[in-house]
Amino acid sequence: MAISIDRHFVELDRDALRDKVHLTREVIGKSKSPQDLKTRLDDVLHSHEGLFVTVLRNGQSLYSTEDFEFPAELSARTQHSRLGVASWRIKEREYRGMTEAVTLPGSAEPPLQVWVAVDIAHHKHFMYELIWVLVGYVALATLVAGVLGWWAAKNGLAPLRAMRSRAMAITAQRLDERMPTQEFPVEMADLATTLNEMLRRLKEEFDRLSEFSSDLAHELRTPINNLMTQTQVTLSQARSSEEYQDILASNAEEYQRLARMVADMLFLAKADHGLILPSTERIAVHDEAQALFDFYEALAEEKQVRLQLVGAAEIVGDRLMLRRALSNLLSNAIRYTPPGEQVVVDIQGDLHGTTVDVVNTGPSIDAQMIPRLFDRFFRADKSRKQLDSDGAGLGLSITQAIVHAHRGRISVSSADGRTCFSMYFPSAQSIGKHLTTDA
Numbered sequence: 001m002a003i004s005i006d007r008h009f010v011e012l013d014r015d016a017l018r019d020k021v022h023l024t025r026e027v028i029g030k031s032k033s034p035q036d037l038k039t040r041l042d043d044v045l046h047s048h049e050g051l052f053v054t055v056l057r058n059g060q061s062l063y064s065t066e067d068f069e070f071p072a073e074l075s076a077r078t079q080h081s082r083l084g085v086a087s088w089r090i091k092e093r094e095y096r097g098m099t100e101a102v103t104l105p106g107s108a109e110p111p112l113q114v115w116v117a118v119d120i121a122h123h124k125h126f127m128y129e130l131i132w133v134l135v136g137y138v139a140l141a142t143l144v145a146g147v148l149g150w151w152a153a154k155n156g157l158a159p160l161r162a163m164r165s166r167a168m169a170i171t172a173q174r175l176d177e178r179m180p181t182q183e184f185p186v187e188m189a190d191l192a193t194t195l196n197e198m199l200r201r202l203k204e205e206f207d208r209l210s211e212f213s214s215d216l217a218h219e220l221r222t223p224i225n226n227l228m229t230q231t232q233v234t235l236s237q238a239r240s241s242e243e244y245q246d247i248l249a250s251n252a253e254e255y256q257r258l259a260r261m262v263a264d265m266l267f268l269a270k271a272d273h274g275l276i277l278p279s280t281e282r283i284a285v286h287d288e289a290q291a292l293f294d295f296y297e298a299l300a301e302e303k304q305v306r307l308q309l310v311g312a313a314e315i316v317g318d319r320l321m322l323r324r325a326l327s328n329l330l331s332n333a334i335r336y337t338p339p340g341e342q343v344v345v346d347i348q349g350d351l352h353g354t355t356v357d358v359v360n361t362g363p364s365i366d367a368q369m370i371p372r373l374f375d376r377f378f379r380a381d382k383s384r385k386q387l388d389s390d391g392a393g394l395g396l397s398i399t400q401a402i403v404h405a406h407r408g409r410i411s412v413s414s415a416d417g418r419t420c421f422s423m424y425f426p427s428a429q430s431i432g433k434h435l436t437t438d439a
Helices: 002-030 034-047 074-080 121-156 158-169 186-235 241-272 285-302 319-336 395-405 428-438
Strands: 051-057 060-064 086-090 093-102 112-119 281-284 306-310 314-317 342-349 353-361 409-415 418-426
Touching (some): 002 034, 002 121, 034 060, 186 241, 241 395, 285 306, 285 342, 319 342
Antiparallel strands (some): 409 418
């Protein structure tokens, strides 16, 4: 901005200097003698304050303003200037001038060299005042912008401070607190909704963990109490060696049950941190299911339940883990199938993956219980457990963990006396495409 103004002043001074040169030419043309020229120019300069003139003929001065001297290089400066104007400083004053050769009409004498200059102190004064005014306006604008910015930031961040206050009030005992989305602006409503969804998930997991801890304590307390009671009763009086052997055998069964429970819990803990398949190989699901049929044949005959195997397919995974998952579903199906009915294992495969359905008839599962069937230690009836089962309610949780480790999914449906647990295992090609897409 200052450069543009200075350039404008140069153009104004150039026009003014040309007018002064033209005025001086007229004065020279009217002068009859050097003395007359001096008199006329003195009169002109007296009425034009800040104007300085020098007239030369053959290097000799015909007229020169008193106490003022033009720089010797003025001609060179004006020749190199785009506007034919030169600027220079003498002490604390600045000047701008130009030179021009003037030929008098009808005169045979050499042309006169006219030098004209003006004092540009008023330009510098204007620029000085302008700069200070601009500095003042900029400072004021900065101050106003800072105050407005602070006010806008304070009011704009007020919803975040409200969120912070509510978040600080949330504790493990108050996970039901939620952000009032209707009180926040639209820009932050999505954030509040996301936080509420996060709190909902945390509360569900916390409630599940609390219930799991309670169930775990209950499951561990029963065998431990049995061991303590039986041991105290045994020590209350002398026993025969046969009685001690029976008691030790009973204790060994309880220890085995505890060991299985601990092993299952370790397995699920490993699954929670990303279960890695110990080994992968091509598995014929039909052969594994048939091997389990042979194992459970005696139990099925005892309960008068028929076993049927349909279809065949292969998956890529860990053989022992697959057999464990299928065994958990098959044993549950046999346990809950009424006498005279049958359990069907249906295996279907295609290019995308393999589906293994374990279907049994019998009492339907309450629809409200289905979402929690895979929770640890969950039982539909907490007041009792199956008398013919020594399980701890971890079988379905382990089955789900195994299926997830194979990048599959498991679901259950139960209606009209028919219950179906369905395990889906994607093919190796599908898993590869999925990983490629994620990358």
